Amino acid sequence: MAGDERRVIVDVRDVKMVYNARNRDQSTHVHALRGLDVQVYENEFFAIMGPSGSGKSTLFNMIGALQTPTGGEVLLDGVNLASLSPQQLAAVRCFELGYIFQTYNLLPVMSALMNVALPTVFAGMTTEEGEKRAMECLAIVGLDDRAHHLPSELSGGQQQRVAIARAFVNKPRIILADEPTGNLDSKTGQQIIDYMKSLQREMGATIITVTHDDKMLSAADRMAWIRDGRLERIADRSQIEIQMGSIKEH
Ligand SMILES: Nc1ncnc2c1ncn2[C@@H]1O[C@H](COP(=O)(O)OP(=O)(O)OP(=O)(O)O)[C@@H](O)[C@H]1O
Ligand SMILES: [Mg+2]
Structure with a gap:
């Protein structure tokens, strides 16, 4: 971090993920991530873009401590996830991370209030x-x-x-969102992005979102593009000008 006062909160180092998909008579290896390095700074809004199948959700699962990479390592605030016990990982998922998914994942039999309050029960x-x-x-x-x-x-x-309120309720330091606007019309999607942005301001969290949605770029401080399991490029706001429906590079 020499020469850069920003603090790295997520450090993805040479992360690889090979899925072993079994058919009836043979197994196929799918290289979802092929050695990916990316750093996210504290309190930034970081958007990860890429075509379908490029490895976005896989990367989301690695950063979110939901899946273990087959190579490389993920550090959250300097702590290597691979060094943690199952109990410690559960605590990281409960206190350090908040998750937002495309399909909301609310519990249908519980009220909005109970859904949002549920993580506070686990937090004691x-x-x-x-x-x-x-x-x-x-x-x-x-x-x-x-x-x-x-x-x-x-x-x-x-x-x-x-779901956004639930992700923020334990005041986690990192909010992870996988296609949070994927099931919504354009106007509602923009509203969701605005709420994520205002919660980021009020609670000071780092937001990492994987998305196809160009609207997310107008909220993001930096963005990364991944393709075929590799980091294609990274840009910050000053490097791209976001216009209605299109992106212009400087
Ligand atoms: N459990 C799994 N078993 C085998 N292959 C998988 C598994 N999960 C994902 N893959 C494969 O890994 C690659 C990356 O998938 P991933 O879900 O990360 O893509 P994505 O960028 O999130 O795509 P999308 O934009 O469609 O959500 C794809 O080729 C996918 O088929
Ligand atoms: Mg996905």
């Missing part, structure tokens, strides 16, 4: 504290008046706002 908060914190997060995404609705009583965009 009392019900009262947890619900208070959940209500604050729902208010930031403009849904405090829908707290007692079930997910099925909410629109897709509202469900994703509940």
Whole structure:
């Protein structure tokens, strides 16, 4: 980090992932990541773009401590995930990371408030504290008046706002989002990006999102493109000018 005062919070070093997909009579190796290095700085909004099948979700799973790479290493705030016990990894997933998925992944039988409050239970908060914190997060995404609705009583965009509130409720240092606007129309998608941005400002989290959505580029401080399991290039805001529907490079 010499000469750069920004603090690296996610350090992906030569990460490889080979899936062993078995057919009935043969097994095929799929090289989803072919040695990828990328660093993300604290408090930045980092967007990872790339075509379908390029390895974005695989990278998301590696950074999110959801999958172990077959090569290389991932360090979160200087700690190598490979050095952690299952209990320590569970704590990292609970306290350090917040996840947002394309399909919201809300529990259908629980109200919006209960969905958002659930991670606070694992964090050891009392019900009262947890619900208070959940209500604050729902208010930031403009849904405090829908707290007692079930997910099925909410629109897709509202469900994703509940999922965002849930990702932030334990005040994690890193928020990971995989195609958070993938199931939403363009206007609702923009709203989701704006809420992610305002939570980033209010809570000071680092946001890493993998996406196909060009709108995400207008919110991102830096962006990376991956192709065929490799990092193709990285740019920051000053290097690209984002126009309606198109991207111009300087
Ligand atoms: N569990 C798995 N077993 C075998 N191959 C897999 C598995 N998961 C992903 N792959 C393969 O790894 C490659 C990368 O997949 P990945 O899901 O990371 O792509 P992606 O960039 O997220 O694509 P998309 O934009 O469509 O979501 C693809 O070729 C995919 O078929
Ligand atoms: Mg994907």
